[in-house]
Amino acid sequence: MALMITDECINCDVCEPECPNDAISPGEEIYVINPNLCTECVGHFDEPQCQQVCPVDCIPLDPERPETQEQLMEKYRIITAA
Incomplete structure (x- = not known):
């Protein structure tokens, strides 16, 4: 599954530079x-790096x-x- 960022995102900017595939970018209101x-x-990596650094746990699997x-x-x- 791809991951997704929920509306609990606080736009802290820590996930974007961690993505080795450049899949994360600023959206209209939150990162996408x-x-x-x-x-x-x-x-x-063995684990999704964005999930590891996210301080609010807002990056679940996209169902x-x-x-x-x-x-x-x-x-x-x-x-x-x-």
């Missing part, structure tokens, strides 16, 4: 995650975008090959 670039850090570990790894390969 591009699900086409989010691999939950698969291929880079609208279920993906297997294999799908996340394939997405990682495509992203890093570009």
